[in-house]
Each structure stands twice: as C-alpha cells, then as structure tokens.
Amino acid sequence: MYIAHHQVPAGDTAQPKVWLENVSKQYGSVTALQPSDLKVRSGEFLTILGPSGSGKSTVLNLIAGMTNPTAGRVWIDGRDCTNVPPSKRGLGMVFQNYALMPHMSVFENVAFPLRVRRVTEAEIKRRVGEALELVRLPSVAGRKPAELSGGQQQRISIARCLVYNPAIILMDEPLGALDKKLREEMQLELKRLHVELKVTALYVTHDQEEALTMSDRIVLFNGGRIEQAGTPHELYFRPRTLFSAKFLGDSNVLSGKLQGRAQDGLVETPVGLLRSSNGNEHVGDGASVHLMVRPENVLLLPPDNKHEYANGLEAMVVDTISFGGVIKTFARLSDGSTMTVQELTRARRQAFDRGARVRLAWQAEDMLLLPAA
Amino acid sequence: MYFILPLLIYMAAVFLLPLLFVLFTSVVSETSGQLTLEFFERFFTHGLYLRVLKTTLEISLIGTALTLLIAYPIAYYLAKQTPKRRSYLTLLILLPFYTSILVKAFAFMVVLGYNGVVNDAIRLVLGEDFVLPLLFNRFGVMIGVVHDMVPFMVFPIVINLLAQNSSIHKAAEIMGATRTRIFWSIIFPLSLPAVAAGSLLVIIRLMGQFVTPALLGGRTDIMMSNLISFHIKDALDWNMAAAVSIVLLLLSCLILLALTRVRGAQLFGEQPRHG
Structure with missing residues (x-):
C-alpha cells in the first residue's frame, strides 16, 4: 500500500x-x-x-x-x-444540491444551526448578518432559497456553515x-x-x-x-x-526499459533512446518503466534543427487544433503512437502543415520516470 | 380537442343532467309545481336536519383528524423501509382497501360486537359483567371509517416523504439538530402539502359516508346520505331529498375550496416556478 x-x-x-x-x-x-x-x-x-x-x-x-x-x-x-x-x-458540510430548507427564508436557513445551539435572538441576528456579509449576499435574508440562482444558493449554504464556526x-x-x-x-x-x-x-x-x-x-x-x-x-x-500523471493534466506516455542504472535515467523505447534526469525510488535497475512528458514541455521544431535538448524525436504532424489561447499539435512517432504538443498561440508562430516532418524536443528534467504498473 | 367530445357528452348525460334535475327538484315543489325555497327553509329550521348536519360534520372532521394521526406514523415508517419491504407492507394496507365495505363492516361486528372477539377476551380476563360498548355508537363508526380512509391518507404522505431531499435531513443532522428537531422543523413542514391533499381526499369521502355509519353506528349516527336515502325510499319526499343533496354538495365544495386554498397559498409563500 x-x-x-x-x-x-x-x-x-x-x-x-x-x-x-x-x-x-x-x-x-x-x-x-x-x-x-x-x-x-x-x-x-x-x-x-x-x-x-x-x-x-x-x-x-x-x-x-x-x-x-x-x-x-x-x-x-x-x-x-x-x-x-x-x-x-x-x-459543517456543503452539498452539491445546496440542501437548503425550501420552506425557510434565507435568514432562517442560516440561523438554523444557531437555533439548534440555543443562541440568543440578538446574537443570531448579528451572526447571520455577518455570515451573509461574508458571502456577499447581505440583501437576500428575507427571500426563499428557490428565488435565488444556483450560485447564490450555494453561497447561502456556505454562509450556513461559516455562521457556527x-x-x-x-x-x-x-x-x-x-x-x-x-x-x-x-x-x-x-x-x-x-x-x-x-x-x-x-x-x-x-x-x-x-x-x-x-x-x-x-x-x-x-x-x-x-x-x-x-x-x-x-x-x-x-x-x-x-495514474497520477494521467489524472492531473495532459500527458504523453511512452514505455521502455531502463538501460544500466536507474539513476542514470536512460531508457530504451520503441522510438529510440530517451533520457530522464528524475529518479524514482520505486524503479529498480533494468526495470520496465513508463516515461511521461507534459504536452506544454515539448517543443515543435523543424526536422533539421540542431537543438541542445536531451530528448529529440522525428515525427509527422497529424493534426493541429487551436483552443484560442493555446494550440495543440498531434504528431505521429516512428512506431505509430501519437504525441501531443501544446504551445501558446502567437501570431507569428511557425506553422506546420498536416503531414509535415517535424522534430519534437524536450529536456531531461521534464521527462518523468514512472514504474510500469 | 374533438377527441374528448364523446366523454363530454357522456358526462353531460349521466352527471350534469341528473345534477340539474336534482337542483330543479330542490326548488320546484312536486305538489304545487311552484318555484319555492320551502325545502331549504325546512332544512335550516328543523332540529332533525341540523342535528344530522352537525353529526355529518363531526364524523367527517374527527374522522379525518383520527385518520391523519394513524396514517402519518404508518407513512413515516413505510418511507423508512427498503423498497422491497415497503412493497410488501404496502400490500397489507391495500388488502383492506380492496375489500368490500360491507364485508369489512361485518368483520368489525364479529370483532367488536357484544359477543365479539374483543369482548370475549375482556370477559375472560375481568369476569362476566365486563363488556365494552364498541359497536352501534360513535366509537364503532370511527373505527369503521378510519379503517376505510387510512390508505387515502397514507399514500400521498409516503410519496411526499420519499420525494423529500434526504441531503436536507443530512445537512440538518451535521449542523447538530436532533431527530425530533429534524422532524418537526423540516420533515413535517415539508410534508404539509401531502397532509392537505390526503385530508381533502378523506374529508370529502367521509362527508358522503353511508354504509359504515348505518351498519356500525347507533340511532343518532345518521349522516346526510342516510337522510337522503330515507327521503327517497321511505318518505317518498323527492323535494326534501334533493334539498339535502344540494346542501351536502355545497358543503363539500366549500371544504374543497378552503383546503385547496390552504394548500396553495399558505405553506410556502409564493414560490416561483422554475423552468
């Protein structure tokens, strides 16, 4: 475990x-x-x-x-x-469906946990007012929850939690x-x-x-x-x-076998030798491993580019999709697998057509070594 | 909308026309053929009619209240069960519901009568002289009608309780509320529309009760319906029968109106409808 x-x-x-x-x-x-x-x-x-x-x-x-x-x-x-x-x-608990009492006013909803605690009426008035102030809805105390929008209802349910510390x-x-x-x-x-x-x-x-x-x-x-x-x-x-790598953010994953000692981070993969400068205590010498690099850490270069990055792979552009602020390029590697490259959109960005030959490059410190299953 | 035309014609023929005939009979004397309010006058000036009116209202109101008291805990219990167990238990409630009112009335005679099961048991324990008058009085009527009406009250309330958002109850619990508090300040207020709906069903049905009071009640437990029957079958006074019918009908409409009012306006203030 x-x-x-x-x-x-x-x-x-x-x-x-x-x-x-x-x-x-x-x-x-x-x-x-x-x-x-x-x-x-x-x-x-x-x-x-x-x-x-x-x-x-x-x-x-x-x-x-x-x-x-x-x-x-x-x-x-x-x-x-x-x-x-x-x-x-x-x-205190905040629910997805707000869980406000529909038959009570916003004030009574927020006052409920205080009434349960037998707080005096004057104190209830003061603290409910403060709590509604905190969630920036001081003017809706007299309304019923159904009269508020979803976002407002959730603010009220947060106020209902804050009010009793x-x-x-x-x-x-x-x-x-x-x-x-x-x-x-x-x-x-x-x-x-x-x-x-x-x-x-x-x-x-x-x-x-x-x-x-x-x-x-x-x-x-x-x-x-x-x-x-x-x-x-x-x-x-x-x-x-x-699992962690795939669940948080986008990731490119390659599989391979460690060459030599684990701490050297040299991995033989179907597309060539790749280098990682990040050790992983759960990976032993000569083990099968996964390699992961985030799409935003991969550079898209012309095929003849002489770069100084530790990792470089030949690839062919399959598709380019613009998301407004960012552009994603999907490139096919020599073994048929696809790698995603994410760049910030710039007007003068060098564009590669579909089918163009490119070079993908990234640094050894952006390449993570993960245990294979 | 032509497809409801046959239904409209049918309803007009078997419901509206007879109703108009009753209305007509209540204000036009059969002997003189004159337009008159004498039958209504007789109704509101004679002690007998007013007493029956009072009995009818009493049995309806008290019967509804008792039905609610008995049905609510049953509904609450049912709502707490697993769906499978609930469907078995629901069957137990439906069984008497499907049984003829006559059969039930006779069954109560066997159970509650002078030589019935209950009194036999009492005699066995307390001696020959102890007998409880359980039948042919108001008590017998109440036993009969409440037993009859419980399903009408249970089902609307069960449906309401099951539909309540359980995370509201959970939220209240986490905020520190006891079970009693959660019930009285959340579950019960939220079930009031169902209580009103159930009460409406029950009270309207009780106003027209006929067989059960006749079989299980005493001499004084006469309902408006029994009075109508008496005037038609025994006194052959159709004018009076029609007048009593119209009073009963108006009374029912009045209660219906009052209760729907309570249901709509009252409990939640104006709630905007979304979507």
Missing part, C-alpha cells in the same frame, strides 16, 4: 483537525476504502481528488459520521469521534451543479473565504482543475486507496505513478 509521505513543514507537529487513523471500510465483500491514514491540518484547504468509485465519498462519509469505519479510528480536534453521531461532531467544513462537489463560468467564479470565492477566515476545509471533487486551483494540498484516490498526496505543484510536476 502507498501512504502519503510528503515533505512537511514544521506545521505537522501541531494537532491535526481531522485524523483518519488507518481507517478502512468494507461493504460486505466490497472494499470501499483500503486501510488509509489521512491527516487534515488546521487551517489548510485539502482536496480529496479521484474518479467516481475511488473511495473519496467514503472518506467524506467517514469524517461526517454517515458511516462507521470497518477498522481504524476517526479523530476530530484530538477527540476520538469514531462512534460519535454526525450531530455531535461539530462539523465548525471544526472543519466538508464540501462534497459543491460546484458540480453550476455552469463553467460560475464554477470558476465560485472557486476564487471559496479560495478567498478560506484565506480570509483561515477555516479548515476538506473539499471532495473529481475535477482536477478545481483541485489544482484551490487546494493547499491534494490527496489523490484511486481504487479505494491513496495514490499520492502532496501540494498541487508536487502532484502536477512530480507524479509518482502513471
């Missing part, structure tokens, strides 16, 4: 807000979550990322108390909450029901609230872009276990497995 062991600044010695201590979850004979250890540090924005069925919802439900772990313990704020019901865990705010794909533009706006809004209020947030999503935009740290799940944990930068630039 693979357990997160990222480099951690001094902060890790502090008590984690949430600690899943070797928890696992079985549903009958189905393993939803293999024994996993996960800490959410105080004040961080942690994203649980993964495809559907990867166990990320199970993690959320275990923290919220909607299910009990088969083994292991759940700690919240240093308290063993393994057998504590959801209502006694002091958490829960230990941690859990967010279950909260932007999944919004359209693209609004989603990007809300990402920045959530990030702003997190920075301003220093709340601890656990965000669950299958959207890698969302994870890269907002998180302090990402924990990538695959098949009921933690595939890799780290900062967005680490996950994007130093994926440790093929």
Whole structure:
C-alpha cells in the first residue's frame, strides 16, 4: 500500500483537525476504502481528488459520521469521534444540491444551526448578518432559497456553515451543479473565504482543475486507496505513478526499459533512446518503466534543427487544433503512437502543415520516470 | 380537442343532467309545481336536519383528524423501509382497501360486537359483567371509517416523504439538530402539502359516508346520505331529498375550496416556478 509521505513543514507537529487513523471500510465483500491514514491540518484547504468509485465519498462519509469505519479510528480536534453521531461532531458540510430548507427564508436557513445551539435572538441576528456579509449576499435574508440562482444558493449554504464556526467544513462537489463560468467564479470565492477566515476545509471533487486551483494540498484516490498526496505543484510536476500523471493534466506516455542504472535515467523505447534526469525510488535497475512528458514541455521544431535538448524525436504532424489561447499539435512517432504538443498561440508562430516532418524536443528534467504498473 | 367530445357528452348525460334535475327538484315543489325555497327553509329550521348536519360534520372532521394521526406514523415508517419491504407492507394496507365495505363492516361486528372477539377476551380476563360498548355508537363508526380512509391518507404522505431531499435531513443532522428537531422543523413542514391533499381526499369521502355509519353506528349516527336515502325510499319526499343533496354538495365544495386554498397559498409563500 502507498501512504502519503510528503515533505512537511514544521506545521505537522501541531494537532491535526481531522485524523483518519488507518481507517478502512468494507461493504460486505466490497472494499470501499483500503486501510488509509489521512491527516487534515488546521487551517489548510485539502482536496480529496479521484474518479467516481475511488473511495473519496467514503472518506467524506467517514469524517461526517454517515458511516462507521470497518477498522481504524476517526479523530476530530484530538477527540476520538469514531462512534460519535454526525450531530455531535461539530462539523459543517456543503452539498452539491445546496440542501437548503425550501420552506425557510434565507435568514432562517442560516440561523438554523444557531437555533439548534440555543443562541440568543440578538446574537443570531448579528451572526447571520455577518455570515451573509461574508458571502456577499447581505440583501437576500428575507427571500426563499428557490428565488435565488444556483450560485447564490450555494453561497447561502456556505454562509450556513461559516455562521457556527465548525471544526472543519466538508464540501462534497459543491460546484458540480453550476455552469463553467460560475464554477470558476465560485472557486476564487471559496479560495478567498478560506484565506480570509483561515477555516479548515476538506473539499471532495473529481475535477482536477478545481483541485489544482484551490487546494493547499491534494490527496489523490484511486481504487479505494491513496495514490499520492502532496501540494498541487508536487502532484502536477512530480507524479509518482502513471495514474497520477494521467489524472492531473495532459500527458504523453511512452514505455521502455531502463538501460544500466536507474539513476542514470536512460531508457530504451520503441522510438529510440530517451533520457530522464528524475529518479524514482520505486524503479529498480533494468526495470520496465513508463516515461511521461507534459504536452506544454515539448517543443515543435523543424526536422533539421540542431537543438541542445536531451530528448529529440522525428515525427509527422497529424493534426493541429487551436483552443484560442493555446494550440495543440498531434504528431505521429516512428512506431505509430501519437504525441501531443501544446504551445501558446502567437501570431507569428511557425506553422506546420498536416503531414509535415517535424522534430519534437524536450529536456531531461521534464521527462518523468514512472514504474510500469 | 374533438377527441374528448364523446366523454363530454357522456358526462353531460349521466352527471350534469341528473345534477340539474336534482337542483330543479330542490326548488320546484312536486305538489304545487311552484318555484319555492320551502325545502331549504325546512332544512335550516328543523332540529332533525341540523342535528344530522352537525353529526355529518363531526364524523367527517374527527374522522379525518383520527385518520391523519394513524396514517402519518404508518407513512413515516413505510418511507423508512427498503423498497422491497415497503412493497410488501404496502400490500397489507391495500388488502383492506380492496375489500368490500360491507364485508369489512361485518368483520368489525364479529370483532367488536357484544359477543365479539374483543369482548370475549375482556370477559375472560375481568369476569362476566365486563363488556365494552364498541359497536352501534360513535366509537364503532370511527373505527369503521378510519379503517376505510387510512390508505387515502397514507399514500400521498409516503410519496411526499420519499420525494423529500434526504441531503436536507443530512445537512440538518451535521449542523447538530436532533431527530425530533429534524422532524418537526423540516420533515413535517415539508410534508404539509401531502397532509392537505390526503385530508381533502378523506374529508370529502367521509362527508358522503353511508354504509359504515348505518351498519356500525347507533340511532343518532345518521349522516346526510342516510337522510337522503330515507327521503327517497321511505318518505317518498323527492323535494326534501334533493334539498339535502344540494346542501351536502355545497358543503363539500366549500371544504374543497378552503383546503385547496390552504394548500396553495399558505405553506410556502409564493414560490416561483422554475423552468
């Protein structure tokens, strides 16, 4: 099993807000979550990322108390909450479908957790006002949720969490029901609230872009276990497995066999010898490996170009597609496989026609060595 | 819209025309042939009619309230079950629903009568002198009509409870609300439209109850319907029968109007419709 062991600044010695201590979850004979250890540090924005069925919802439900772990313990704020019901865990949660009470006004929705806590009426008035101010919707208190747009409803449900200062705010794909533009706006809004209020947030999503935009740290799940944990930068630039490399961002993957020692990073592939300057502790000498390079790190050069890059391959342009800001070129290698090159759009960019012979080049440090399955 | 024409003709022939005939009979005397309100006057001045009107309203209102009290917990329980278990349990509710009202009334006589199962059991435990009057009184009527009406109340409420967004309940739980609080401040208020719909179905049906009160009730448990029957079959006074019918019809319409009002306006304020 693979357990997160990222480099951690001094902060890790502090008590984690949430600690899943070797928890696992079985549903009958189905393993939803293999024994996993996960800490959410105080004040961080942690994203649980993964495809559907990867166990990320199970993690959320275990923290919220909607299910009990088969083994292991759940700690919240240093308290063993393994057998504590959801209502006694002091958490906040934002749902994809907002989960606002349709028969209550916006004010009553936000006031609900305070009324449960028997806060005085004057105090409720003040705190609800503050919370609505925070999500920039101070004027809708008297309205019913159905009178608001999706984005506004989600802001209200965030205000409903902020108003009672829960230990941690859990967010279950909260932007999944919004359209693209609004989603990007809300990402920045959530990030702003997190920075301003220093709340601890656990965000669950299958959207890698969302994870890269907002998180302090990402924990990538695959098949009921933690595939890799780290900062967005680490996950994007130093994926440790093929799955991580493919899940975050676009990638070109080649397969081959290590020549000589692993640390030399010399790999024999069907298209020629390639060089990587990145070692991988999970790869032994002479092993079969995958090689990965991001499309934006590959250069498109004329075939006769004498470049100084460690890696260079002959190829033929198959297609070029413009995405506005970027242009993607698909080129066929000598073994028939296709490689993607991504460049920023420039008016005077050298264009290659379909069928043109080109040279693809990239540096050894942009080539990652990944264990083969 | 021509394809509903046959239906319109049919309904006009078997529903509208007879209704107009009843209306006509209630205001035109059979003996003198004159237009008159004397039958309505008789209705609203004679103690007998007013007493029956009061009985009808009492049985309808109390019956509806009791049905709600019994049906809501059943609906709540059903909504909590797995779909498979729910369909079995639903069958248990539908079985009496499909049984003839006469058969049920006679079954209650066997169970509740002087020599019925319940009283036999009581005698066995407390001695020969103890007997509870369970039949031929208001209690018997209530047992009969509530048993009859429960399915009409259960189904709208079950459908509402199942359709409620469960993440709202989950959200409330995570916010710290107890089960009692979640029920009274979320689940129950959100089910009120279904409660209103069920109550409407039940109260309108109870207003026209006829067989059950006649079989299980006492001398004083006479409903408007029984009165209509009496005037047609025994007194041969068609004018009076028509007048009573019209009063009953108007009363039902009034309740229908009131309850639909409550359903629409009240519970949620004006809710804009999306899409």
